[in-house]
Amino acid sequence: MPYFYIDPYYIILVIPAILLSLLAQVRVKTTFHKYSQVGNYRGLTGAQAASRILQDNGITNVAVERVGGNLTDHFDPKAMVIRLSDSVYNSSSIAAVGVAAHEAGHAVQHAVGYAPIRIRNAIVPVVNFGSALSWPLVLFGILFSYSFLINIGIILFCATLVFQIITLPVEFNASSRAMAILGSSGMLSDQELKGARSVLTAAAMTYVAAVIVSIAHLLRLLLLTRGRRGD
Template sequence: MLYFDPLYFLFAIPPLLLAMFAQWRVKSTFQSMSEVPARMTGAQAARQMLDSAGLTQVGIERVPGHLSDHYDPRHKVLRLSDSVYSQRSMAAVGVACHEAGHAFQDAKNYAPLTIRNAAVPAANFGSGIGVTVASVGLMLSSIPLGKVLLLAGIVMFAGVVFFQVVNLPVEFDASNRARRHLVEGNIISANEEQFVAKVLNAAALTYVAGTLQAVMTLLYFIMRFMGDRR
């Protein structure tokens, strides 16, 4: 069985530990940078950044939850959490303008963003069904049907890995756009950019951890399928 295979834990534990560290770092960094004041709220900073690029049609909405911030390309709207929308802090400004960076990408038809958005259905399907099918295939590995199910699960979960890999340049680019426009737009000073960078760099680590988890899981399934038990 998958969950009692020592080999699985060799693949799973390192990225899991990295993910746990990344989540801790995001929370602690956001909290500490929330105490560093900014001259405007997250919503105001994002609005100024969007308007400076002529993206006046992109809306900004408040949504519940903590760090539930995201850009909705279908409705052309930034959705900012309470701790970002109305707070005057470097943490709020950094997160809000990172999401505004995604709106910039959308407006410019940034290719990795287009590919990522197209991969969302496959990733959503493969993240649940793919792992389940592959796990069942491993449990039935002694019969031909097990190999078929394992291969099917690998193919489905490959969509998750593809999404995660493509997502990395999308997120990094959005952060780079935010940091550049924050200073150029006089939303923050050049000396304050270091505080925003701490928040965005911490967030970047979560994307790396998520990608590593997906890649290592896929490699484990592939190795089991190939029969390599070394």
């Protein structure tokens, strides 16, 4: 009769965290869809909103471009480009303006030298390296009883978690900047600001959920390897 191993740590720690992450993703999609159906009173598109925020902050070296996909919006500090997705670039919805303003907030962070975003950008190469090698090193170390490989794998995994934690203030601050600018500039009315805030809050929760998932994985990893790393 075959023997099946059940990992209690995965069931207790990781699965609930993954379910929370899935819930956060569903929420951001449904919230974005809701407010993507509501236009803003000034008829501003996402691209226009982002461009105005850049102009008002004296940022002349950042372009605004269209990128394919849905919710693929991001600020690229290397290319100095704000890339807005199909559902944001030419849309005049409250959701589109909120998302575009958030990405413009990242450009403002970069321009003023906001410390967390500088730290996050600096450790990207380490994180990319660590995320690719952490689990293979741990599994190889467990399989062949090499405690030093387990330790290295855990350290690399921790680097990824640190990156995710640093990302939280970066994202929350970008949203705060976006809401302040949209309000003070009059690009959105008070009622519209509530909708934009709902969209950005839902998006921010996906980053919080990602941190929780990584913490759950790290705790599971530590529990699975305890006693082995001291061999």
